[in-house]
Amino acid sequence: MKKMLKGLGAALCVALPFIAQAPADAATPAATGAADQTLVQRGAYLAQLGDCAACHTAPKGKPFAGGLPMNTPMGRIYVTNITPDSQTGIGGYTEAAFARALREGVAKDGHNLYPAMPYPSYAKVDDDDVKALYAFFMHGVAPVQQANRESDIKWPLNMRWPLMFWNMAFLEKGAYRDKPGKDVAWNRGAYLVQGLGHCGSCHTPRGVAFQESALDESGSAFLSGALLDGWFASNLTGEHNTGLGRWSDEDLRTFLKTGANRHASAFGAMTSVINNSTQAMSDQDVAAVSTYLKSLPPAGGTGAAAYTYDPQATKVSLDRPANDAGARVYTAYCMHCHGVDGHGFAPMLAPLAGNPNVLAKDASSLINVTLNGTGDLVIDGVPSPFPMPGFAAVLDDQQIADVLSFVRAGWNNGAPAVGAAEVAKLRQSTQAGR
CATH class of the missing domain: 1.10.760.10 (Cytochrome c-like domain)
Incomplete structure (x- = not known):
């Protein structure tokens, strides 16, 4: 029984994209506006506090372009591109979509992120710091066109929809x-x-x-x-x-x-x-x-x-x-x-x-x-x-x-x-x- 529970836990955490779409957001991505450099600099400091580079920059890779392999009990996953590239990164994210991904583990298209992304911790980040982080990633990071890599996890363990229930059980929302x-x-x-x-x-x-x-x-x-x-x-x-x-x-x-x-x-x-x-x-x-x-x-x-x-x-x-x-x-x-x-x-x-x-x-x-x-x-x-x-x-x-x-x-x-x-x-x- 204990092995079954551990297997279920691992499956929940490494479980493919959740097909529901995120709510529509009328705001536009920040990539088009003039950046507040003070806010960008503050966001750069906060990104260091969050050690974002450690996971989102692969060895010998470009900053924040993803590709770093991470081992899980069910197989290997690869960290995503969080540069402001509009095609392969997060350039199309509004601040609201960025905040949802950061604090709730749900991407712009509605699929659930693996809890290897520490969003249960980032849920505690306040609105001012989220705004500064968004400014940094949109205006302080060079865009890199690098497609995200699919995980090595095999079906059915690669299904991500169970993560919706994992979030219901374990994600505590609120700064x-x-x-x-x-x-x-x-x-x-x-x-x-x-x-x-x-x-x-x-x-x-x-x-x-x-x-x-x-x-x-x-x-x-x-x-x-x-x-x-x-x-x-x-x-x-x-x-x-x-x-x-x-x-x-x-x-x-x-x-x-x-x-x-x-x-x-x-x-x-x-x-x-x-x-x-x-x-x-x-x-x-x-x-x-x-x-x-x-x-x-x-x-x-x-x-x-x-x-x-x-x-x-x-x-x-x-x-x-x-x-x-x-x-x-x-x-x-x-x-x-x-x-x-x-x-x-x-x-x-x-x-x-x-x-x-x-x-x-x-x-x-x-x-x-x-x-x-x-x-x-x-x-x-x-x-x-x-x-x-x-x-x-x-x-x-x-x-x-x-x-x-x-x-x-x-x-x-x-x-x-x-x-x-x-x-x-x-x-x-x-x-x-x-």
């Missing part, structure tokens, strides 16, 4: 409203995190219909960490071990601006978020996001005792690497960057001792980054000097399982061991098509 009793910074941070930042799309667990288990702090699952496309998006609550409980406000602000701090470094999809979005945030907005996230109570932890650093047992093991297969791999391939003491050389080289990603119950991110490495963090146009390399061609499944088990046990981390079968599964899914 964010300030919470009484909370200050300006908290409310601004909540608006950004829940809305344009759509942090919950990755960091909140999904239900059986692929819906986010919570859309704001009123749900205990909100931002408590989630598995997505081979990565485990980190816990962003105040949980002591796997969340932000040990991070100061300065730690969090530093991470959002640079992708690294004394606790951890960004990898996977978060690298793109840092590169394309959070580093461009104003100091005021960064502070607001930090204020809001640091207010979230602990949730989604492992139940383990609060982490305390203890290097002694690990140091003994590394002194005698022949006694431990994982220690042998660590000594040969990892120690020169991450150190005998597990502290690395933060923030340039990530620590492993007490790192929330190391302590997480789900080891998917550790396996994935060990196999495939991570992309460059590029801050103010300068790439990071020491990106994590991939070891898929160097280490076999058992060696990776051994070294990660060693790391997860080392320095008093106390996290569960990793099995070779887990590594083999992620190797197969992440190396396909490379």
